[in-house]
Amino acid sequence: MSDKRLLVVYHSQTGGTRRMLDAVLRGAADPDCGQPALVLREALRASVEDVRAADGILLGTPENFGYMSGALKDFFDRIYYPCLEHTRGLPFAMFIRGGNDGSGAVSSVRRIVTGLGWREVAPPVIFAGAFDEARLGECEQLGQTLAAGLSARIF
């Protein structure tokens, strides 16, 4: 098990993002990917301390009204200034569930993390339209990428 800590912050109202999350977590726990300590937090419960203690972060959210979910926005509202001077360069990636799009959620997250100075180390996984089980491997791969990259100190 590596000494790295991967924080996963997510919100899901009707379970779609949650299904993506389960695959992301499976990948992040892959014994071949270094096994960083995984810290899972629902967005409304994730804290400043969680973020400041993290070596990397995965964000999962539905797209609501062309934006990230209100819960993830609440997370950023609470952590932004307390983390601003302490988390520059933090590697992150995101997974998005949209009814028909997802790009608005991606750009809304990017606007905020650009201010925080976090580094996007993998392309977002976006599931839009009918839920496609066949693509859950992409979520698993995202978890593997973050876990392996942190553990091998690539990020």
Ligand SMILES: Cc1cc2nc3c(=O)[nH]c(=O)nc-3n(C[C@H](O)[C@H](O)[C@H](O)COP(=O)(O)O)c2cc1C
């Ligand atoms: C209030 C609300 C607003 C939504 N707005 C969008 C949107 O702007 N774009 C989109 O692609 N889907 C939109 N959706 C659809 C959700 O993204 C979709 O239902 C998704 O599966 C929700 O994720 P969850 O199952 O993890 O809660 C919206 C859903 C709700 C309830």
